[in-house]
Amino acid sequence: MRNRYLDLLRFLAIIRVVVYHVTGWATLTLVFPAMSVMFALAGSLMAASLDRSGTAAVGRRLRRLLPSLWVVAAVFVPAMLLTGLALNWRVLLWLFPITDPPANGWGALALSVIWYLRDYLWFVLASPLALWLFRRAPLPTLLAPYVLLLVVELGFPGAPIVLRDFGLYFGAWLLGFAHHDGMLRRLSNRVLFPVAGVLATAGGAWIYTHPGARGYDLNDIRIGNALWAAAFILIALGRAPATAAWVDRNAVLGRAVTVLNRRALTVYLWHMPFVVALTPLVDVVGWSHQDPVGLAIRVVLVFALVGLVTMMVGWVEDVAARRPPELLPGGRRSRPASRGGPTDPAPPTGPTRPTPTDPATLTPADAAVAAASTARLR
Structure with missing residues (x-):
C-alpha cells in the first residue's frame, strides 16, 4: 500500500529545495538535507521496481523520467541556440543527459538543476548490479560510495563530477535499498541511534572545521554533507511509520501532498x-534579498509561476507513467491512493519487500546573486 509518510517526506523535500534556491539560507541544508533524502526515496523505489520487473525496470524508470526533461528542452534549447549556443552533436545530450548537456551563459544557470537527472540516470543504470551486490554484501557495498568520496575529496579533487556525485549521493541511494529490504527497520534502537549519532557527530565536526564559501552550507562541504545526510536518512527512514493516515485527514494538506508528489519532477x-528570472526583476522594485517581506514575495511568486507551468505541462508526467492525464492530480479519478506511490523527480515509492523476518546544486547558487552566478545548483 501507499505510504503517505514517504509522500510527505518528498513533499517537504521539494518545498525545501525551492525555498532554499530562492533564499539561499544555508541553515535549510542542515535542517533537511533534501537532495540526499530524495535519492534515498528513489533508491527504495528502484529496488522495488527491480524486484517486480527485473532489469526491465531500468527502461520503465527512464520512460518515467525523460519526457518531462524533453518538454523543458523543447522550450529552452531553441532559445539558447538563438542566443549563442553552438549547434553540434552535444545538443543531443538534452535527450539523454548521461553527462551535462550544453548550455549558454543564462541557460547554464537557469537549467543547472539538470545535474539531478544526470546523476539519477547513472544511478538507475547502475542499480541492477548494485542491488545484486548489496544483497550479497550489504555493508561493504553500502560503505563503498563513502570510501570513494573520501578518496576523491582528499586525493583527487579534480575527479570527474559524476564520480564525485557517486561518492556523495549513491550512498543515500543504497540506504534506500536498505529501507526497501526492511534492513533499517530491523535495526534495534540500541544500534540505529548510536550509529546515526556517530555519523551526525562526525559530519557536524567536519562541517564546522571545513566551512565552504557560503559558510556551513552542506552543498559546499561534500564529506560533511554525506555523513550528516546519512544520519538523517537512518532516522527518517529507519523509524518511518508504516503509514501516515493523518496526512489525509486534512483535505487541503492531503491534496497538496498528492499534487506535489505527482508533479515533483x-x-x-x-x-x-x-x-533566476525573478531575481533581477524584484531587485528593481526594491524587494531586497535581505528583507523578510521581499524574500516571502519571491517565494510566493516562484511557487505561483511554477504552479501555472505545472498545470500547463505537468500532465506529461501522467502520460509517462501511463496514467490518464490530469490537470490537477488527486481528484476523484485518482482517489485509489493505495496503488502506486509518490512521483519523484523520483516516481511512486513501492512497498517494502517482505523478508523472512519482516512481516509486513550543482552547488545551489545564493538567490541574491543567482542572475550573475554560473555555479551548479543543488
Missing part, C-alpha cells in the same frame, strides 16, 4: 528558471 525542473 515538473516542479523541480521549472522552479530554477523562475528563480
Whole structure:
C-alpha cells in the first residue's frame, strides 16, 4: 500500500529545495538535507521496481523520467541556440543527459538543476548490479560510495563530477535499498541511534572545521554533507511509520501532498528558471534579498509561476507513467491512493519487500546573486 509518510517526506523535500534556491539560507541544508533524502526515496523505489520487473525496470524508470526533461528542452534549447549556443552533436545530450548537456551563459544557470537527472540516470543504470551486490554484501557495498568520496575529496579533487556525485549521493541511494529490504527497520534502537549519532557527530565536526564559501552550507562541504545526510536518512527512514493516515485527514494538506508528489519532477525542473528570472526583476522594485517581506514575495511568486507551468505541462508526467492525464492530480479519478506511490523527480515509492523476518546544486547558487552566478545548483 501507499505510504503517505514517504509522500510527505518528498513533499517537504521539494518545498525545501525551492525555498532554499530562492533564499539561499544555508541553515535549510542542515535542517533537511533534501537532495540526499530524495535519492534515498528513489533508491527504495528502484529496488522495488527491480524486484517486480527485473532489469526491465531500468527502461520503465527512464520512460518515467525523460519526457518531462524533453518538454523543458523543447522550450529552452531553441532559445539558447538563438542566443549563442553552438549547434553540434552535444545538443543531443538534452535527450539523454548521461553527462551535462550544453548550455549558454543564462541557460547554464537557469537549467543547472539538470545535474539531478544526470546523476539519477547513472544511478538507475547502475542499480541492477548494485542491488545484486548489496544483497550479497550489504555493508561493504553500502560503505563503498563513502570510501570513494573520501578518496576523491582528499586525493583527487579534480575527479570527474559524476564520480564525485557517486561518492556523495549513491550512498543515500543504497540506504534506500536498505529501507526497501526492511534492513533499517530491523535495526534495534540500541544500534540505529548510536550509529546515526556517530555519523551526525562526525559530519557536524567536519562541517564546522571545513566551512565552504557560503559558510556551513552542506552543498559546499561534500564529506560533511554525506555523513550528516546519512544520519538523517537512518532516522527518517529507519523509524518511518508504516503509514501516515493523518496526512489525509486534512483535505487541503492531503491534496497538496498528492499534487506535489505527482508533479515533483515538473516542479523541480521549472522552479530554477523562475528563480533566476525573478531575481533581477524584484531587485528593481526594491524587494531586497535581505528583507523578510521581499524574500516571502519571491517565494510566493516562484511557487505561483511554477504552479501555472505545472498545470500547463505537468500532465506529461501522467502520460509517462501511463496514467490518464490530469490537470490537477488527486481528484476523484485518482482517489485509489493505495496503488502506486509518490512521483519523484523520483516516481511512486513501492512497498517494502517482505523478508523472512519482516512481516509486513550543482552547488545551489545564493538567490541574491543567482542572475550573475554560473555555479551548479543543488
